[in-house]
Amino acid sequence: MFNKPRGSSSQNPENRDAWSFVSAPDLHPMKVTINVDKPGTAPGLIFVAAYTFFSAEMIGQTGALIMDQKGNPVWFRPLPSRYIQNTDFRTQMYRGKPVLTMWQGTISGTQSENPNLPYGDPEPGAFFLILDQNYKTIKTVAAQKGYTSDLHEFTITSRNTALFIAVKKVPADLRSYGGLKNGYINNYSIQEIDLVTGKLIFFWNVLDHVNPADSMLPASSAKESNNIWDCYHVNSVEEGPNNTLLINMRNMWAIYNIDKETGRILWQLGGKQSDFTLGPSADFSWQHIARYRGLNRISLFDNACCASPDSPPEGQARGLILQLNFKRMTAEVDRTYYHDPPLFVPSQGNVQELPNGNQFIGWGQEPYLSEYRNAGNTMYDPTLNFIYDMRFPGENLSYRAFKNEWTGLPLYPPDAAVIINGKCADVYASWNGSTETAGWQVLAGPSHDELTVLVNSTPRTGFETKVTVYSAGPYFQVKALNAKGKVIGVSKVVMC
The missing domain is CATH 2.60.40.2060 (Immunoglobulin-like)
Incomplete structure (x- = not known):
């Protein structure tokens, strides 16, 4: 689920808030502002992929961008049109070597005021890219079984396979859910592909396992998106212990643990059918990127906003780490990470654990990224442990933001x-x-x-x-x- 900002549609790559270079005249990445830069930040470069919605001005060019902590560009791969985007741009390991990975395609809501798919869906033709340290594309991956490669997640496993999310609309009678007879459900799958052979080696279909009636997004919302109900909105998947997967579904307000062998849901955290009792302030909504922090903790980006552009937020966006007790089946707040000033984030965002224990947060639809000492802060003391903050220009945004160490060795000349x-x-x-x-x-x-x-x-x-x-x-x-x-x-x- 993405919520569109208001504004006028235009693009000006040579805006004063975009870089221009004499020696590289075709590159116009966005300029950024550093608001906070205190001692104690983790080493590394910053990875974002700037774009904006159709109704907003795009400052600079869309594309994958690596910056240093001062905001200087290190590498920029511009795309030919503002109507094409990259997302989930980061470093990973493939066959023992560091690589860059990203999604590429068109996000619904960036190419038209009235898109044909729900906001945030990938348009058909999207794919994933793997680039080596020389910035050469070494693999292109696409979803199978009639699904479209989804922009939210692409992970290279320790087995050198690709684990990712894919989506397609399927016809559905939505009347029992409060919708239209001739509607569609936005169905998601988790797919795993052997990167050498291209063979599909794992497939999990959400609609076969999760009841759409448990969605927090009303079926009536389908009227605004060509009768397609985005009841699930899967936006992260991670491998867990004992051949399991941790899957986050924004519009269910829930995180699921599934058995890869049987496909069975082992437990659900949050949502209408939660197996856990959530303690004070541990509830979350419209969340993104669930990640294990050991066996008994889970981190997530808690958007706390929004069912629609006109819906009020449930609360401030925050980074959230929960402590799970599997005997009592309870979830309690372990750490929180709030922005100063407060942010209300309708869509997107992520929390990343850095090697020194710091937490790095991309604020999704709000044009910020931040770094915190591990101990975090509270809503009432947001400056505590808040050691780095960057702002993008205008209404530019990046679905996720990462901080990684990277050595780039281009083969093309200076x-x-x-x-x-x-x-x-x-x-x-x-x-x-x-x-x-x-x-x-x-x-x-x-x-x-x-x-x-x-x-x-x-x-x-x-x-x-x-x-x-x-x-x-x-x-x-x-x-x-x-x-x-x-x-x-x-x-x-x-x-x-």
């Missing part, structure tokens, strides 16, 4: 551009995706084959480094240097 200023030249150098570039060397000369070093080493400054040299060239070249001063990349020779 980029160089030159602007002559009298007897001097401003040389611009960049290398999209290189995490190992620490400095630049600048060369110039009277011909392509007669270049001499003008600047032996100057530190890299952000995505693009500007170096002013006393030379008219007219031929110039830059070389990327690593932290030890070794040349790791050479640009083409450019003539001004």
Whole structure:
């Protein structure tokens, strides 16, 4: 379930809130604002995939974006249209090596004021991508059995298989649920595919196991989405112990534990049929991305909002960690993570545990991401342990946000551009995706084959480094240097 913001539909990639680079003129990622940056944050780079809804202005280009903690772009993969998006952009391991993974397609609600599918559904033709450290696509994966690859989750397992969510509409008489006779149910499946053979090795159909009557979203809502009732809205799946899966269903207000072998639901947390009694403040609603934290704790992003754009929120959005007692079948609050100032988040969002114990939160439809010390905070003291906060421009958003360590080793060369200023030249150098570039060397000369070093080493400054040299060239070249001063990349020779 996604809820659309209000505004006017437009895109301006060269907006002052988007980056422009002399050496990389086709790249216009969004600029961000750092609101909080205190000591104690975990190392790593920030992974987002900016887009916005049809009714809002898209600032910069859509696409997968890696930034450093200061908000400088490190790698950006722009998409050809604002009506195409990436989601769930992050690092994973495949066959023992780090890779980048993401979903790509069109999200319903981004291409039309009146979409043909429920808001947040993937349009047909969507797929998943796996990229190696050289930023080359090494695998493309799509759902099977007539389902569309869903934007919420794509996980590479320790067995080098792909576990993901898929969706399709199925005809249904909704009158017994309070809807129309000739309606549809948005049915979800959990699929697992062997990444070598492409064979489907696991399939679980939600409609066969979960009663639509338990949905918190009324069947009458289907009238607003071509008679399609999004009664479940599955938005995360994770492997658990003993061949089980942890599955989150936003519109059920519930998290399910299922047995992969039998398909049987072993227990349900939250919702109308909860097997657990929820303690004070432990209830949640419209939630995202349920994750195990050991055997007895579960984290989730508690949206506490909203059945429709006009519905009031149940409360503030928060990161939430619950402590489960399987003997008493109770769930109690273990940690909470609130934003300062308070946020009311109609859709999307995630909570990620970082290696040092910190918690990293993407605020979904609200244009923020934040980092907290593990102990968390409360609604009444939101600044406690709140150590990092970034804001996107305008109504740009990212379905999820992650912080990961990553080494990018592009095989394509660095980029160089030159602007002559009298007897001097401003040389611009960049290398999209290189995490190992620490400095630049600048060369110039009277011909392509007669270049001499003008600047032996100057530190890299952000995505693009500007170096002013006393030379008219007219031929110039830059070389990327690593932290030890070794040349790791050479640009083409450019003539001004």
